Amino acid sequence: MGLFKLYKKIFIDRNISNRSPDLTQDVDRSRRNLFVNVSNPVIAIQSLFAVILIFSIVLLSCSTAISAESENNTTKFETMNNENSAMLIDVTPEEITQLIKNSKAKATLVNVWATWCMPCREEFPDLVKLQADLRDKGFRLIFISADFDRAVPEAKKFLEQQGVDYTTYRKVGKDMDFINSLNPDWNGSLPGSFLYNEAGEQVYFWQGKETYEEFKKHILPLLEG
Amino acid sequence: MKKIILSLVLVSALIGGVMAGEGIGLGENIPMANEKMMNIDNNKLSIADVKGEHGTLVMFSCNHCPWVKAWETRIASICNEYMEKGFGVIVINSNDPSAYEDDSFESMVKRAAEMGFKFPYVVDSTSEVAKAFGASKTPEVYLFNEQDKLVYHGAIDDNAQEADKVENHYLINALNSVMSDEKPAMQETKALGCGIKFRS
Numbered sequence: 448m449g450l451f452k453l454y455k456k457i458f459i460d461r462n463i464s465n466r467s468p469d470l471t472q473d474v475d476r477s478r479r480n481l482f483v484n485v486s487n488p489v490i491a492i493q494s495l496f497a498v499i500l501i502f503s504i505v506l507l508s509c510s511t512a513i514s515a516e517s518e519n520n521t522t523k524f525e526t527m528n529n530e531n532s533a534m535l536i537d538v539t540p541e542e543i544t545q546l547i548k549n550s551k552a553k554a555t556l557v558n559v560w561a562t563w564c565m566p567c568r569e570e571f572p573d574l575v576k577l578q579a580d581l582r583d584k585g586f587r588l589i590f591i592s593a594d595f596d597r598a599v600p601e602a603k604k605f606l607e608q609q610g611v612d613y614t615t616y617r618k619v620g621k622d623m624d625f626i627n628s629l630n631p632d633w634n635g636s637l638p639g640s641f642l643y644n645e646a647g648e649q650v651y652f653w654q655g656k657e658t659y660e661e662f663k664k665h666i667l668p669l670l671e672g
Numbered sequence: 673m674k675k676i677i678l679s680l681v682l683v684s685a686l687i688g689g690v691m692a693g694e695g696i697g698l699g700e701n702i703p704m705a706n707e708k709m710m711n712i713d714n715n716k717l718s719i720a721d722v723k724g725e726h727g728t729l730v731m732f733s734c735n736h737c738p739w740v741k742a743w744e745t746r747i748a749s750i751c752n753e754y755m756e757k758g759f760g761v762i763v764i765n766s767n768d769p770s771a772y773e774d775d776s777f778e779s780m781v782k783r784a785a786e787m788g789f790k791f792p793y794v795v796d797s798t799s800e801v802a803k804a805f806g807a808s809k810t811p812e813v814y815l816f817n818e819q820d821k822l823v824y825h826g827a828i829d830d831n832a833q834e835a836d837k838v839e840n841h842y843l844i845n846a847l848n849s850v851m852s853d854e855k856p857a858m859q860e861t862k863a864l865g866c867g868i869k870f871r872s
Contacts, residue, residue, distance in 0.1 A: 598738065621830045626862050636809060
């Protein structure tokens with residue numbers, strides 16, 4: 448309706464004032480025949496311009512709408528990504544045992560870390576790279592945070608900074624049960640890393656920070672075996 | 673597979689052996705008992721200086737560690753209470769303050785005042801005392817009986833984060849046992865904690 452008023456103001460009203468009196472009586476008819484009346488070249492050209500103008504406005508509106516929708520979709524996608532990335536699920540020692548048992552990977556490395564633990568933070572990028580490099584060969588990395596409740600936001604932030612977009616865990620429950628569920632010989636120092644074979648048997652463990660090469664050296668035989 | 677399992681066993685044994693060789697075991701004496709360390713009151717004192725009639729509680733701790741912070745109220749309350757009951761108590765910070773600013777001497781003085789420490793909080797300025805004990809974490813507890821023999825080593829209790837959900841008060845139980853001239857039922861426990869940042 449607004450477009451028609453605009454058109455009317457620019458073209459029809461001006462045409463009316465420019466036309467001969469006999470035509471002024473046919474304003475309604477002119478409106479009705481706006482798109483088909485080509486007998487008058489002036490009106491035809493003006494009508495063509497009007498069509499182009501309206502079409503352009505419609506196109507512009509559609510374009511804006513599509514753009515806005517696209518923007519909304521991007522936001523939604525990013526939100527979904529944020530929701531799905533670097534999840535930190537609380538697990539008890541019993542659940543950790545089940546997690547390892549059900550891993551099904553040829554080699555599973557459990558790494559216990561915490562945001563306050565500097566060696567853990569230093570080791571972290573190597574582990575992320577390990578997962579990226581060996582995931583397709585049957586390797587699975589399970590991160591378990593030993594952070595307290597109040598440090599969960601910081602832990603999630605750190606995971607995102609490290610590019611971790613898969614599920615990770617946080618230990619809850621008693622410390623000794625947790626330690627013993629991973630290895631009774633572990634003294635609880637962080638970081639702690641525990642390597643399991645396809646059968647879920649622990650074949651190696653490390654107390655303290657290790658390197659990409661050290662981990663890989665022990666993981667590869669399990670993937671190739 | 674057998675080779676892998678064997679190597680695990682060997683490595684575990686090796687690690688266990690190395691760890692056992694580095695630190696003190698149950699029944700052993702207090703190492704470096706006469707080493708003088710700077711206290712927060714600017715006086716130097718040794719573990720031998722604080723020995724109590726029932727025994728001596730040595731705790732490796734610090735300021736920055738979240739695990740210490742989680743236990744800190746309990747640390748202050750247990751140490752204050754059992755010092756009054758006749759135990760010698762000393763809390764040792766072996767961390768390199770260049771790694772954690774919050775572990776500086778000034779921060780120790782401040783924290784002790786805030787938490788109401790009535791016991792010495794000293795600086796292990798070379799980290800050698802921690803190494804002699806084989807301590808690797810904060811907090812880490814060593815309880816010696818009146819004969820200076822180690823009778824308990826490990827954690828304060830079984831739940832750092834939630835004091836109201838503690839089921840096993842390891843340290844309190846051990847202190848009470850020593851007061852009663854009994855051997856603690858649980859003599860060694862493990863706990864997660866921050867690794868000691870040894871001075872180089």
